Amino acid sequence: MTDGYREFPKMMYHVVKPARIVAGREEMEQALGEGWAESPVAFSEATVLEAKIAETEVLLRELRRKKKELRS
Numbered sequence: 001m002t003d004g005y006r007e008f009p010k011m012m013y014h015v016v017k018p019a020r021i022v023a024g025r026e027e028m029e030q031a032l033g034e035g036w037a038e039s040p041v042a043f044s045e046a047t048v049l050e051a052k053i054a055e056t057e058v059l060l061r062e063l064r065r066k067k068k069e070l071r072s
Contacts, residue, residue, distance in 0.1 A: 015051040
């Protein structure tokens with residue numbers, strides 16, 4: 001007799017990307033790549049802030065590049 005627990009599907013969490021539901025281990029390992037966890041509390045507040053800062057810096061570089069193109 002089983003207790004009704006099924007490992008999949010399961011919700012996976014990323015420090016900056018939206019959460020995703022994965023159907024099985026293969027999808028979890030191949031489709032998601034690195035940086036995913038089975039719990040949102042796996043990421044410390046410092047890790048979340050560092051990731052958001054890095055994401056913001058990428059966006060700022062892109063905006064500055066576009067601004068430079070518009071001026072040309």
